Amino acid sequence: MPSEFxxxxxxxxxxxxxxxxxxxxxxxxxxxxxxMELAISTDMLVSGTHFLPGTDAHLLGWKTAAVNLSxxxxxGGEPRWITLALALPEADEAWVAALxxxxxxxxxxxGVDWIGGDTTRGPLNLCxxxxxxxxxxxxxxxxxxxxGDDLWISGTPGLAVLGLEALFGHLELAPEWQRTCLAxxxxxxxxxxxxxxxxxxxxAMLDVSDGLAGDLGHILESSGVGGTLDQAxxxxxxxxxxxxxxxxxxxxxLYGGDDYELIFAAPPAERAFLMQLAAELALPxxxxxxxxxxxxxxxxxxxxxxxxxxxxxxxHFA
Amino acid sequence: MPSEFxxxxxxxxxxxxxxxxxxxxxxxxxxxxxxMELAISTDMLVSGTHFLPGTDAHLLGWKTAAVNLSxxxxxGGEPRWITLALALPEADEAWVAALxxxxxxxxxxxGVDWIGGDTTRGPLNLCxxxxxxxxxxxxxxxxxxxxGDDLWISGTPGLAVLGLEALFGHLELAPEWQRTCLAxxxxxxxxxxxxxxxxxxxxAMLDVSDGLAGDLGHILESSGVGGTLDQAxxxxxxxxxxxxxxxxxxxxxLYGGDDYELIFAAPPAERAFLMQLAAELALPxxxxxxxxxxxxxxxxxxxxxxxxxxxxxxxHFA
Numbered sequence: 001m002p003s004e005f006x007x008x009x010x011x012x013x014x015x016x017x018x019x020x021x022x023x024x025x026x027x028x029x030x031x032x033x034x035x036m037e038l039a040i041s042t043d044m045l046v047s048g049t050h051f052l053p054g055t056d057a058h059l060l061g062w063k064t065a066a067v068n069l070s071x072x073x074x075x076g077g078e079p080r081w082i083t084l085a086l087a088l089p090e091a092d093e094a095w096v097a098a099l100x101x102x103x104x105x106x107x108x109x110x111g112v113d114w115i116g117g118d119t120t121r122g123p124l125n126l127c128x129x130x131x132x133x134x135x136x137x138x139x140x141x142x143x144x145x146x147x148g149d150d151l152w153i154s155g156t157p158g159l160a161v162l163g164l165e166a167l168f169g170h171l172e173l174a175p176e177w178q179r180t181c182l183a184x185x186x187x188x189x190x191x192x193x194x195x196x197x198x199x200x201x202x203x204a205m206l207d208v209s210d211g212l213a214g215d216l217g218h219i220l221e222s223s224g225v226g227g228t229l230d231q232a233x234x235x236x237x238x239x240x241x242x243x244x245x246x247x248x249x250x251x252x253x254l255y256g257g258d259d260y261e262l263i264f265a266a267p268p269a270e271r272a273f274l275m276q277l278a279a280e281l282a283l284p285x286x287x288x289x290x291x292x293x294x295x296x297x298x299x300x301x302x303x304x305x306x307x308x309x310x311x312x313x314x315x316h317f318a
Numbered sequence: 319m320p321s322e323f324x325x326x327x328x329x330x331x332x333x334x335x336x337x338x339x340x341x342x343x344x345x346x347x348x349x350x351x352x353x354m355e356l357a358i359s360t361d362m363l364v365s366g367t368h369f370l371p372g373t374d375a376h377l378l379g380w381k382t383a384a385v386n387l388s389x390x391x392x393x394g395g396e397p398r399w400i401t402l403a404l405a406l407p408e409a410d411e412a413w414v415a416a417l418x419x420x421x422x423x424x425x426x427x428x429g430v431d432w433i434g435g436d437t438t439r440g441p442l443n444l445c446x447x448x449x450x451x452x453x454x455x456x457x458x459x460x461x462x463x464x465x466g467d468d469l470w471i472s473g474t475p476g477l478a479v480l481g482l483e484a485l486f487g488h489l490e491l492a493p494e495w496q497r498t499c500l501a502x503x504x505x506x507x508x509x510x511x512x513x514x515x516x517x518x519x520x521x522a523m524l525d526v527s528d529g530l531a532g533d534l535g536h537i538l539e540s541s542g543v544g545g546t547l548d549q550a551x552x553x554x555x556x557x558x559x560x561x562x563x564x565x566x567x568x569x570x571x572l573y574g575g576d577d578y579e580l581i582f583a584a585p586p587a588e589r590a591f592l593m594q595l596a597a598e599l600a601l602p603x604x605x606x607x608x609x610x611x612x613x614x615x616x617x618x619x620x621x622x623x624x625x626x627x628x629x630x631x632x633x634h635f636a
Contacts, residue, residue: 020355024540025460026392026524027357027450032350037338039345040433042447044403046440074344085362085445115358118445122364127403127436127445129360132345142343206344222342 007091007119011100012084016113019081028115030081036133041071047124052167057095059186060126061102066188067209068130069110070260073195074207076140077132079112087122103128110192138199145204145223145265151289152202152274154191154261157212158239158249159184161256177242188260194285195262197277205264211257213309217297219265228298229289229309254299254309265291325409325437329418330402334431337399346433348399354451359389365442370485375413377504378444379420384506385527386448387428388578391513392525394458395450397430405440421446428510456517463522463541463583469607470520470592472509472579475530476557476567477502479574495560506578512603513580515595523582529575531627535615537583546616547607547627572617572627583609 008023016022020029032038045064047053065082072079084103088096096119107114112130163181166173173181191207198205204223206215220227231250239249266274271287278285289300297309326341334340338347350356363382365371383400390397402421406414414437425432430448481499484491491499509525516523522541524533538545549568557567584592589605596603607618615627 021457021459026389027359027395027448027457029355029357029393029452029457031355031454037347037349038356039347040399040401040449041345042401042403042434042436042445044405044436044438044440044443044445046405046438046443049405049438049440071344075347077345081358083358083360083447085360085447087362087364087367087443116360118360118362120362120364121367122362122443123441125362125364125405125440125443125445127360127362127443129401129403129447131358134347136349139339139345139347141339 007093007096008117011097012117014104014114016115019113019115022113022115023117028083030115030131032133035136037136037139039072039075039077039132039134039139040129041068042127042129043068043071045126057098058102061099062106062187064126064128065103065106065112066190067260068128069106069112069190069192070188070207070209072130072132073190073192074205074262075132075134076138076195076199076205077134078196079110079130079132079192081113081115081131082107083116083129084114085118085127087120087125089121089124110190140198140202140205140264142204142206142219143222145219145225145291147225147291147293149203149265149267149291150271150287151216151227151229151263151265151291153208153212153235153263153286153288154194154283156184156235156238156284157208157259157261158253158256159242160188160258161252162239162242164258171243173242174244181242185258190260191262191283193281194283197281198264201270201273202264202266205262208259208261208263209257211255212263213254213297216263219263220291220297225291225293226295226297227289227291228300228306230300232302233286233288235284235286325411325414326435329415330435332422332432334433337431337433340431340433341435348433348449350451353454355454355457357390357393357395357450357452357457358447359386360445360447361386361389363444375416376420379417380424380505382444382446383421383424383430384508385578386446387424387430387508387510388506388525388527390448390450391508391510392523392580393450393452394456394513394517394523395452396514397428397448397450397510399431399433399449400425401434401447402432403436403445405438405443407439407442428508458516458520458523458582460522460524460537461540463537463543463609465543465609465611467521467583467585467609468589468605469534469545469547469581469583469609471526471530471553471581471604471606472512472601474502474553474556475526475577475579476570476574477560478506478576479570480557480560482576489561491560492562499560503576508578509580509601511599512601515599516582519588519591520582520584523580526577526579526581527575529573530581531572531615534581537581538609538615543609543611544613544615545607545609546618546624548618550620551604551606553602553604
């Protein structure tokens with residue numbers, strides 16, 4: 001069985017592009033560029049909680065990197081460096097190699113240096129910490145939304161959770177949507193170009209990891225405002241086509257989670273810029289509601305009635 | 319049962335002293351001081367592998383921070399920021415509160431801002447990532463030792479593993495040493511002041527987490543040199559007094575691990591400086607051997623014979 005040091009040497013030590021020192025010493029060494037501050041985020045993925053025990057190792061590696069990069073995107077940052085600590089029940093070298101390849105593929109794709117790690121024995125657990133650069137003072141926090149702002153979301157939330165439920169056998173997806181939903185679940189795309197482009201345009205932003213309503217609730221609460229979503233403006237078409245059930249599609253778009261799309265508040269004066277940006281990035285941006293002074297989150301139904309939305313995301317201890 | 323968000327809000331959100339933004343958004347924000355580079359290290363502690371399942375939560379919190387800070391000390395850095403991700407089998411709030419208090423106590427003691435975290439459900443696992451500042455170019459790597467350098471170690475390696483074996487009931491310690499050995503195990507002191515003071519003086523350095531011989535082996539191998547340790551110069555008195563067995567004391571000093579002392583190579587011209595430094599820091603520094611061109615690691619016994627030492631540290635998959 002390969003030793004811990006051999007495993008690290010063979011699979012974790014990858015070329016770095018913009019670091020002073022990568023994996024192999026007590027610590028890695030990096031230098032932020034002048035005028036930049038660092039955004040730092042850490043995420044832990046646990047077998048059985050965040051992914052199914054038999055998940056393909058390469059896809060799991062990709063996702064572990066991607067969900068961390070998404071947190072930097074959500075601040076308007078450019079992810080530049082990442083570390084990965086890993087607890088493994090056994091030293092299954094083929095599995096570790098595939099995981100490392102998937103992790104590295106995502107890092108490379110987004111220009112991120114993999115600079116540090118730790119491997120140890122234990123129940124399967126992956127913990128990545130990512131560092132991004134943002135010009136000083138330009139980070140987009142969750143707390144900056146004001147009444148009158150539009151609420152926007154990128155892409156197609158709801159597909160990932162439909163993919164997950166199909167894997168569990170809880171529902172059957174339309175055949176032509178199976179691949180798209182699984183890709184949303186297994187190979188999420190952090191919206192880094194979008195996040196960067198929103199610096200100076202968005203007032204507040206989060207990535208949707210716990211569900212649209214829940215993460216929007218965090219923005220509204222920390223900004224001291226409320227909001228109303230327009231049912232007719234929600235991107236329901238994809239999830240509806242995938243599952244064939246309008247009520248289920250609405251539920252999954254609002255509460256699904258694991259989407260890694262960006263939800264943000266921006267003033268109406270930014271609408272033209274945002275439509276232009278969506279075209280440039282070939283990424284749909286949906287204007288789904290407005291911020292208001294009245295606290296809480298509401299859904300304006302197509303019959304003009306208002307339905308209160310519980311702003312509740314996924315809670316690991318609920 | 320408290321929610322994940324309530325747990326974070328109540329126990330993880332602590333005042334920060336030198337950070338732009340702490341816990342509570344997608345990412346924390348920090349700025350390195352001008353002329354500084356960042357040293358980054360991540361360590362994962364797993365129940366049953368790194369600590370006993372019933373370990374006191376406050377002590378575990380301290381140790382989780384301390385072993386990470388030690389990696390920054392070993393580069394000659396000043397630890398400034400840290401994140402903690404946590405998988406918990408259940409939301410036992412009293413346990414989480416004690417863990418967070420111990421972690422924060424260590425951070426505060428060493429001037430480190432606790433800026434980020436993640437809590438999730440899963441088998442108990444603690445993953446901290448620490449960021450330290452070092453003036454650009456002054457980091458002390460493992461690879462800089464040259465033939466002719468003295469080899470030094472701080473403090474009293476071997477006590478921590480004696481404490482662990484006493485906890486397991488594998489041996490009985492002299493009563494007056496029980497507390498010292500347990501403190502070495504449960505409240506390790508990262509040698510931050512020593513590490514910083516060695517900038518520009520030590521050629522190579524590591525912290526002793528996997529055992530003196532193993533970590534020294536890493537220095538020698540990556541520096542392309544060998545070394546001989548002098549048995550008579552090893553700090554054996556403490557471990558010997560604690561366990562009453564000379565052969566066992568030698569074994570534990572060389573191979574014990576979990577010590578978090580600093581082992582370093584420095585040219586003979588630094589001897590006077592180092593003796594002065596030891597006095598200033600009230601921390602013993604032991605000159606235990608020399609670097610040589612001949613590869614490998616040897617122990618010069620008191621009868622002048624040479625014994626080859628396997629430079630083998632702890633391997634989680636061995």
